[in-house]
Amino acid sequence: MIQLFFSATQYAAATVTAALRAGQFGPRAAHRRILVVSNTAPVPEVGTPLDRMAGFEKLRPEFDEVRSWNEFISPHHPAGWSPRAQDTRLWEKAVRLAWDLGDEPVEIACESIQANPSRAVADIFADSPVHVYADGLMSYGPTRNRIPLPLSSRIVRVLHLDLVPGLRPMLLSEYGVEPEPVPNEAITAVLAELGEDGADILAERLPADDPPTAVLLGQYLSAIDLITQDEEEHLHLRMLRAAARAGHRSVLFKPHPSAPAVYNRSLETAADELGVRLSVLSDPVLAETVFARLRPKLVIGCFSTGLMTAAAFYGIPVARVGTDLLLERITPYENSNRVPLTVIDAALPDAERDQVGEPLELAGLADRLAPLVRAVGYCMQARKHHRLRDETAAWLTAHLAEYPQYFKRRRLTSLRLPGGSPVRAQALRRNPTVRRVVRRVRAARS
Structure with missing residues (x-):
């Protein structure tokens, strides 16, 4: 099995290294591991690539090879380029040929799956399992963009740092993806080496x-x-x-x-x-x-x-x-x-x-934060987390007065949640969605 680890920052590479040392990607002998570095800065040519930064030699032994995504897709920019749907198979053949992957099965570990280069790589290797890892607090929030079913069904797990011990990440949870924390002792040991x-x-x-x-x-x-x-x-x-x-x-x-x-x-x-x-x-x-x-x-x-x-x-x-x-x-x-x-x-x-x-x-911090984070997450992405509606409404009824700074009245109004403004009949009559529904009902009756 070939494992491709995509990282754009030193901290991301440290997170991957910690997960590897903690045994979260299986035994070393059973895998060929390739670290693929990318520079997503606006002008990557003037920046220092991850594999040339001080301290990278501490991470290098965990990988069999290091490849540059910027060099492979040049002159395209990693943050803005993705293959056309009809070209993904051609790009897969190109990657396999350039990196000598042969016909071996591939699995991918990458950062934000909603954005490039992670999305581009997942599209190219359309049959490969995907492990998503997150090294910050954003893992506790909902997924920003919709992930199409062919991709979401391949996501194995979300690896995350346990920054708020016990708080469950919402990232990709609407697709049934389970979170898995990277042990704190593993990441701190890697950071100590880098330091x-x-x-x-x-x-x-x-x-x-x-x-x-x-x-x-x-x-x-x-x-x-x-x-x-x-x-x-x-x-x-x-x-x-x-x-x-x-x-x-x-x-x-x-x-x-x-x-x-x-x-x-x-x-x-x-x-x-x-x-x-x-x-x-x-x-x-x-x-x-x-x-x-x-x-x-x-x-x-x-x-x-x-x-x-x-x-x-x-x-x-x-x-x-x-x-x-x-x-x-x-x-x-x-x-x-x-x-x-x-x-x-x-x-x-x-x-x-x-x-x-x-x-x-x-x-006890996670117990205190979890209901608030779920309520904010529901208000951010209500369509993806509709199962949280009743819980959010009940929590807002009991606690909105204590936490008003996290919710906007306009958003609560649009979601018909406690704390929103009353919806006036005149406003409803002007609402395009309501008008369409009324027209359909009248047409069905006639």
């Missing part, structure tokens, strides 16, 4: 005698049009002030790799005014390396997955800033970031208002 090079960078950049006690995580939310650049810059300033409010005088800011340098300069000015020593880590070091090596007393962010890895994997206190703004701005309601945002807002203390500095209580 060995990053530890040297931290040692060079930060004072050994007085390391930062708080870490701020940047996300570059303006790049995905959730807020403006000015608002995101202000969000980082709020994080810094919250850290100072909590008593931290040595702070590390880890910006998003694509964030503009102006963010750093405005933070440095604010740090001087607050009497805080600020270090900015622009080097390509995993957030988990920072957590493991520095063991900060507090991590502050907006709704980064790194907040939950700090809490779940390393037991570090975490806090949020700005989720109220994002909950108000995020559109459309189906936006895949809504569930990660909801989880962080509901689970973590507010760094600007609450007492912070205590480890997150993970025991």
Whole structure:
């Protein structure tokens, strides 16, 4: 059996490696394993491919070969190219010939199955089983797009990180796909290996005698049009002030790799005014390396997955800033970031208002979050999760007053759920769907 593992980021490759070492893809001797790397950045030619990044040599022994999807489909872009339906068999023959796969059976492990290159590969190998893996909080939310039956019936499972222990992912659940967590000890061991090079960078950049006690995580939310650049810059300033409010005088800011340098300069000015020593880590070091090596007393962010890895994997206190703004701005309601945002807002203390500095209580957290996440997920994708309607209506009746920030009145109204506005007869008469139904009824009676 040939196993093709598709990864676009170092973190994704680490997740796959952890699953392999945990035995979740069977014995090594029985499989030929090929890691297929892709770069989905807007201009991949100027980026560093995954297999050339520092630390990749720690992952390489788990695979028999490494191939580049960008090189294979060049000059097409991996995020925008997929084969025409009538050409998939030709492309399968081309892949088998180029990578010397022969006629051996193939199974695929890939990330987001709704988007390319995962969708393209699944279409090319139209008879192969597919394993979907997710390395972030989005696995707890519903599937973004409809998956056609020929593909959904081939999906074996969803491998995910157990960031909220016991919380069941909604991803692909409407197709009966079962989730399977990657053991925490397996992923933390892989991240520790990857972090060995990053530890040297931290040692060079930060004072050994007085390391930062708080870490701020940047996300570059303006790049995905959730807020403006000015608002995101202000969000980082709020994080810094919250850290100072909590008593931290040595702070590390880890910006998003694509964030503009102006963010750093405005933070440095604010740090001087607050009497805080600020270090900015622009080097390509995993957030988990920072957590493991520095063991900060507090991590502050907006709704980064790194907040939950700090809490779940390393037991570090975490806090949020700005989720109220994002909950108000995020559109459309189906936006895949809504569930990660909801989880962080509901689970973590507010760094600007609450007492912070205590480890997150993970025991019982899934029981508290599960009904809320299912209700939000139903409102996002009601047609796919119609079985959750009665549960959602009952939960909203009992708890909407406690959690109004996660639901929009317009969405509740359109779904005829508790908390929505009354539907007026005049509005019903103008509704195109209602008018069509009325015409059909009248035609049937005549």
